[in-house]
Structure formats: C-alpha cells, structure tokens
Amino acid sequence: xxxxxxxxxxxxxxxxxxxxxxxxxxxxxxxxxxxxxxxxxxxxxxxxxxxxxxxxxxxxxxxxxxxxxxxxxxxxxxxxxxxxxxxxxxxxxxxxxxxxxxxxxx
Amino acid sequence: xxxxxxxxxxxxxxxxxxxxxxxxxxxxxxxxxxxxxxxxxxxxxxxxxxxxxxxxxxxxxxxxxxxxxxxxxxxxxxxxxxxxxxxxxxxxxxxxxxxxxxxxxxxxxxxxxxxxxxxxxxxxxxxxxxxxxxxxxxxxxxxxxxxxxxxxxxxxxxxxxxxxxxxxxxxxxxxxxxxxxxxxxxxxxxxxxxxxxxxxxxxxxxxxxxxxxxxxxxxxxxxxxxxxxxxxxxxxxxxxx
Numbered sequence: 001x002x003x004x005x006x007x008x009x010x011x012x013x014x015x016x017x018x019x020x021x022x023x024x025x026x027x028x029x030x031x032x033x034x035x036x037x038x039x040x041x042x043x044x045x046x047x048x049x050x051x052x053x054x055x056x057x058x059x060x061x062x063x064x065x066x067x068x069x070x071x072x073x074x075x076x077x078x079x080x081x082x083x084x085x086x087x088x089x090x091x092x093x094x095x096x097x098x099x100x101x102x103x104x105x106x
Numbered sequence: 107x108x109x110x111x112x113x114x115x116x117x118x119x120x121x122x123x124x125x126x127x128x129x130x131x132x133x134x135x136x137x138x139x140x141x142x143x144x145x146x147x148x149x150x151x152x153x154x155x156x157x158x159x160x161x162x163x164x165x166x167x168x169x170x171x172x173x174x175x176x177x178x179x180x181x182x183x184x185x186x187x188x189x190x191x192x193x194x195x196x197x198x199x200x201x202x203x204x205x206x207x208x209x210x211x212x213x214x215x216x217x218x219x220x221x222x223x224x225x226x227x228x229x230x231x232x233x234x235x236x237x238x239x240x241x242x243x244x245x246x247x248x249x250x251x252x253x254x255x256x257x258x259x260x261x262x263x264x265x266x267x268x269x270x271x272x273x274x275x276x277x278x279x280x281x282x283x284x285x286x287x288x289x290x291x292x293x294x295x296x297x298x299x300x301x302x303x304x305x306x307x308x309x310x311x312x313x314x315x316x317x318x319x320x321x322x323x324x325x326x327x328x329x330x331x332x333x334x335x336x337x338x339x340x341x342x343x344x345x346x347x
Contacts, residue, residue, distance in 0.1 A: 001215070003147075023137060023143075070143070
C-alpha cells in the first residue's frame with residue numbers, strides 16, 4: 001500500500017535552494033483497536049523519513065501517532081552536486097521503503 | 107418556516123466551490139492531492155493482466171482517448187439487463203462477465219482505484235447523464251428520494267441541499283450535493299471513498315435508514331444528483347472535508 005510522490009526540480013544551479021515535496025501513501029494506523037480476538041492491533045506507522053544527498057543526511061522527520069494518514073512534507077536544500085537524493089522511510093516492524101530522485105546541478 | 111422556503115433549484119454549484127482556498131489549491135495540485143495515489147493504482151490495475159482473461163487495456167486501448175468522457179455519462183441504464191449502473195457497477199460487470207474474475211467488492215481499494223482512474227480521465231469535462239428514455243423512471247425515483255422526508259429528524263435531502271446551501275452544518279458548509287468529485291479523498295476518512303459511502307454518512311446524519319453500497323435507492327439518487335449537476339465538470343479525485 002506504500003507509495004510516494006516526490007516533486008522537485010530535475011535541474012538546479014550550484015548554490016540554488018531547491019524545494020522538495022514528499023507526499024506519501026500510508027494508512028498510519030495508530031493501533032490500539034480491538035483485533036476481535038481479545039488483543040489489540042499494534043501500531044503501524046511510518047516513524048521516520050530521512051533524505052540523503054551528496055553523502056549527507058539533509059532531512060529527517062520523526063513521525064508519531066499525531067501525524068495523519070498519507071503524510072505530506074516539504075523542505076528545502078542547497079544544490080551542491082549532481083546526484084541522487086535518497087529518501088528512506090522506516091515503518092514500525094522494521095520494514096523500510098526507499099525512493100530516489102536525481103538532481104542535476106549545472 | 108424559513109426551512110421550508112425552497113428556492114427553485116438555482117444554479118447548482120460544485121462541491122469545490124465550498125472548499126477553503128487552501129483546500130481548493132491542494133485539490134488542484136497533483137503533488138499534494140493524495141487522491142492521485144488511487145488514480146495511479148487504478149492506472150496500474152487497468153493494464154495489469156489478471157490470472158485468466160485479458161487486461162482492461164486490451165479492449166480499451168488508448169484509455170486517455172477512448173474512455174475520455176465515459177464517466178460523464180454515468181449512472182446509465184445497462185441496455186442488456188435494464189438495470190441502472192454507476193461507474194463502479196460497470197467496472198464490476200466488466201470484471202465478472204468479460205474478464206471472468208471475482209468482483210473487487212464495494213469500497214475495496216482496487217475498485218476505488220479503478221473508479222478514480224476512469225473518472226479522472228474525464229476531469230474537466232461536463233457531466234452529461236441521460237435522464238430521459240429508459241433512465242426516466244430511475245431519475246424520477248431519485249428525485250422522489252431527494253424530496254422525501256426521512257429519518258428520525260424527518261428531513262429531506264432537498265431541505266438542506268436546496269434550501270440551506272451556503273449555511274453551516276457543524277463545521278462545514280452545506281453544498282448542493284453534486285457528486286462530481288467522487289470517488290473523492292475525504293479528510294474525515296483519511297482515504298478515498300465512493301459517493302455511496304458519502305450518502306450513507308448523510309443518511310446516518312439524519313438518522314435514516316442507511317442503504318447498502320450499490321443499492322437501487324442510492325443508484326437512483328446518484329442519477330438524480332448527476333442530472334442536477336449537468337454541465338458541471340468532473341473533478342475526480344476531489345478533496346472534500
């Protein structure tokens with residue numbers, strides 16, 4: 001069910017500030033409901049989004065149960081070198097999802 | 107009795123007209139409207155080959171052209187069975203009869219995604235359902251449903267959605283009840299849902315009988331609402347509160 005839409009310019013001049021928008025499809029189930037068998041449904045949310053660019057972590061977003069389903073976040077970074085920006089989400093239970101988006105610096 | 111002073115169904119406006127400016131911008135922005143995830147999923151399902159039978163795209167090649175405008179003509183009467191079908195009903199019919207696959211089921215993520223995808227191919231085109239001929243009895247039934255007082259609160263749809271449009275109900279603004287944005291991403295649901303899911307919420311609100319998804323009552327009402335919304339553009343996937 002996970003999916004992501006990353007919107008950012010494909011090209012930028014060195015030193016330019018680029019805006020990166022990340023929309024994610026995820027139910028962000030905060031858990032705690034009855035599972036109908038005497039137990040409760042465990043929490044299952046994306047608890048962290050990180051973005052790595054040119055060897056550095058440029059953004060980290062720790063998410064908690066107050067974040068709604070299908071979270072949207074936008075942030076900016078400075079274009080320094082041509083390369084992939086790697087987005088990684090960490091889900092409760094240990095699963096991770098990765099997307100990359102290329103930024104060409106002119 | 108201001109409640110009963112009903113203006114003739116004046117200019118019916120799209121639900122988007124009642125959104126806050128911020129939500130209207132979010133709806134128009136593909137990078138921020140989560141409904142497009144369902145459209146994307148539907149696009150994938152449309153060309154995915156099921157275990158037996160053929161993918162949708164084998165018959166409906168070039169869906170951007172061949173299915174453009176299809177959603178503006180639903181609900182419509184199925185010539186073979188004489189039943190009223192909405193877009194969900196037509197997709198399920200195609201899936202069961204032609205692809206010989208088990209039906210997706212109402213409100214399943216797959217059916218919502220397919221419906222959202224096919225409706226999104228008609229974005230911006232004016233609604234144009236047939237309300238005469240074979241569709242006339244259904245349209246009349248839908249109109250009667252819209253005008254009939256029902257539920258513990260003894261309200262008809264018309265009393266609010268014609269008579270009190272623009273006024274507040276709880277935190278929201280009462281609209282004309284045009285379903286042109288459905289399946290829509292509703293903030294209350296945190297998800298995309300069908301028009302019938304929305305109608306069930308309305309029925310619950312006036313403490314009336316909630317009919318099933320795809321029930322004849324809601325199908326007729328959907329046809330009446332689509333007839334009222336004639337010439338309004340399709341906006342699927344819209345964002346609604």
